[in-house]
Amino acid sequence: MTDLSVPPVDAPASSATARLLAEAAGRIDAPDVVLAMSRAGVRTVHTGGSAEPGPIPRERLHHELGSASKPFAGLLLARLVAQGRVRYEDRAADLLAPGLPVHPAVRRITLRHLLTHTSGLPGLPADFYPQAVPRWSSDPYGNYPADRVVRAFLRARPRHRPGTRWHYSNFAVSVLGHTLAAATGTPWEVLLHQQVLAPLGLEATLLRPGPDGTDATGHRRDGTPLPALDTGGFTAAGALRSSPLDLLTFLEAHVGGATGSPTDPSLATALTEVTRPVLRRGWRHTHTHTLTWFQHPTPYGPVLFHAGATLGQQAFLGFRPGTGLAVAATATRRVHRADTFVATAYGLLTETR
Numbered sequence: 143m144t145d146l147s148v149p150p151v152d153a154p155a156s157s158a159t160a161r162l163l164a165e166a167a168g169r170i171d172a173p174d175v176v177l178a179m180s181r182a183g184v185r186t187v188h189t190g191g192s193a194e195p196g197p198i199p200r201e202r203l204h205h206e207l208g209s210a211s212k213p214f215a216g217l218l219l220a221r222l223v224a225q226g227r228v229r230y231e232d233r234a235a236d237l238l239a240p241g242l243p244v245h246p247a248v249r250r251i252t253l254r255h256l257l258t259h260t261s262g263l264p265g266l267p268a269d270f271y272p273q274a275v276p277r278w279s280s281d282p283y284g285n286y287p288a289d290r291v292v293r294a295f296l297r298a299r300p301r302h303r304p305g306t307r308w309h310y311s312n313f314a315v316s317v318l319g320h321t322l323a324a325a326t327g328t329p330w331e332v333l334l335h336q337q338v339l340a341p342l343g344l345e346a347t348l349l350r351p352g353p354d355g356t357d358a359t360g361h362r363r364d365g366t367p368l369p370a371l372d373t374g375g376f377t378a379a380g381a382l383r384s385s386p387l388d389l390l391t392f393l394e395a396h397v398g399g400a401t402g403s404p405t406d407p408s409l410a411t412a413l414t415e416v417t418r419p420v421l422r423r424g425w426r427h428t429h430t431h432t433l434t435w436f437q438h439p440t441p442y443g444p445v446l447f448h449a450g451a452t453l454g455q456q457a458f459l460g461f462r463p464g465t466g467l468a469v470a471a472t473a474t475r476r477v478h479r480a481d482t483f484v485a486t487a488y489g490l491l492t493e494t495r
Contacts, residue, residue, distance in 0.1 A: 156186060162494070163188035166486050172456075172473035173361050176386040177201050179490065180394055182466035191474070196355070202349055203358040204383035205472040206371055210450030210457040211382035212315055213416070214338055214347075214392070216257055216434025219322065220412035221337050228325050230254040234317060237325045239296055247300040255304045256318040257433055258421060262300030262307070263314045269294060269426075270313075279362070284372035291316050291375035308423040312379040314359065319378025330377055342395050343407055346385035349377060354388065357383065360454020361475045368454035369475075380450065384457075386470050393461045393468035396446075417446060417463055440492045442467075447491060449484050451477045458487035467494060 163177045163186060173193035178201065179186050189200040196203075207288035210222045224230045228237075231252050236395070247262060255261040267286075274282035295317045323330045331349045339347050351357050352371040360368040372382040384392075396413055416434045423429045430437040435446035440462070447460030454476050461468040 149239075156378045159186040159187065162490070164190075166490055167191075169482050169486050170473055171330065171354075172475035172483070174200050174203075174358055174472070174474040176205075176470075176488065178386045178390050178470045179494075180390050180397075180466075180468040183324075183394060185390060191217050193474075198356060200358070200472075201386045202346065204316065204346060204352045205358045205384060205474070206360060206450075206452040206455040207382045207384055207457045207459060208380045208450030208452040209312070210448050210454070210459050211378070211380050212450075213434040213448050213459060214334065214382055215315055215319060215378045216416050217412055218334055218338050219253060219257055219309075220415045220433060221408050222322065222326070222437075224408035224411040224415070228253060228322065230344060232325070234321045235296065237321050238292060238317075239426065240294065242296060245299055247303060247324065248298050251300070251304045253318060253321065254433075256314045256321070256417060258431065259310050260305050260421065261311065261314045261317075262302040262304050262309070263295070263298060263311045263317070264301065264314050265309070265311050267291070267294035267298075280368070281372060283374040283376055286321055286374040286376070288375035288377070292320050297409065308421065312376055313346055315379040316376040320375075322378075341406060342392060343386045344391060346388040348383045349381050351383065358455065358472070360452060363476050363478050364452060365475070371452045371454075380452070386472055389457075389459055389470035389472075390468060393470060397461050397463055397466045397468055435469050436447050438492070440490075442495065445491050447488065456481075456483050458484055460491040462491065467491065 152156060155186050159179060165187050167175050172191050174191040177188045180286045187201050200374060223230055234251050234253060234256060235249050241361045251261045270286055273285050323333060326333055362368060417432055419430050419432055419437055421431050437444050437446050443464035444461055445460055445462050450457045456472040456473045456477055469487055469491045473483045477482055
C-alpha cells in the first residue's frame with residue numbers, strides 16, 4: 143500500500159482514510175486495484191490486487207479509462223466555448239461538411255446534443271457491428287477509423303428529434319471530437335493536450351499506449367491478459383489512458399483542491415460550466431446530468447461522477463463540489479455481472495463524511 147498526502151496531515155486522519163480505502167479495495171476482485179481519495183487537496187492512495195506489483199507503482203501506470211474519457215471531452219468543449227471559438231448551439235454537420243446534403247434531423251444536431259447524449263443517434267453506428275462482432279472480445283473498434291465515423295454520422299437517420307430524448311451514445315461523443323477538430327483545424331490529440339491536459343499538468347494522461355512497461359495490463363474475466371485497446375475512430379468517447387494520480391489532479395481542478403484555481407479565465411469558466419446541471423431525465427425526471435457528469439443527491443450534497451470500462455479495465459471518477467472530496471479508482475479486470483468495482487468507488491464518494 144502507498145499513502146500519498148499533499149500537504150501533510152495529522153496521522154489519525156490519514157490513518158482513518160487509509161483504512162477506509164484498504165477495506166474498500168478488499169471488496170474488489172482484480173489483478174490490480176487503485177483507490178485514490180483527495181480531501182480538500184490532501185491525498186491518500188491505496189494500491190492492491192491479486193497480481194504481484196511491477197517495477198512501476200500501480201498509481202503511476204497508465205490505465206484505460208473507456209467512457210471515463212468523456213468528462214475530458216466535455217471540459218474541452220466548454221473551454222472552446224468560453225474562448226469564443228465554437229458555440230454549444232453550433233450544428234455539427236455544418237462544421238464537419240459545410241453544404242453537404244444530410245437528413246434534416248442530422249442538420250439539427252448541435253454540439254450540445256452530441257455531448258449530452260440527446261442527439262437521437264444510436265450508441266454506435268449500425269454498420270459498426272458486422273465488422274466488430276468477430277473481434278468483440280479482442281479488438282472491436284480498431285477497424286472502424288475516424289473517416290468512417292464521420293461518414294456514418296452524415297448519412298445517419300436519428301431515432302428521435304434532437305434534444306427530445308436521452309440515449310447514451312459513444313457514437314455521438316466521437317462525432318463531437320471529430321467536429322471540434324474540424325472546427326479548429328487542429329487534430330483531436332493536439333487540441334485536447336493544448337486545452338486540457340497541459341494546462342492542468344496532466345503529464346501521465348495519453349491518447350495512446352505509453353512507453354513499454356508504463357501501461358496497466360487489462361484482463362479478461364478469467365484473468366487472461368489483454369493487449370492495449372485500440373479505439374479506432376471513437377477517440378473522444380473512450381481512448382484516454384491516465385494514472386490515478388493524474389485523475390486526482392483532474393478532479394481536484396473541479397473542486398479547487400491541491401492544484402488551486404486555474405489562472406486562465408476560460409479554463410476556470412469551463413470547470414464551472416461542466417458542473418452545472420443542464421438536463422433531467424427518467425421517471426419523474428429523477429436523473430440529473432451536467433454537460434459531462436452524472437449527478438446524484440447525497441446527505442452531504444450533490445455528487446458528480448462518471449465510470450468507464452474497456453475490454454479488460456475499469457475506471458471511476460467522482461467528486462463532491464461542496465466538500466472538496468474527490469475519488470478516482472481503477473481496476474484491471476473486465477466488468478462482470480457480480481462486479482463490485484463501481485459500487486465500491488461510488489460508496490467512497492457518497493458515504494464518506
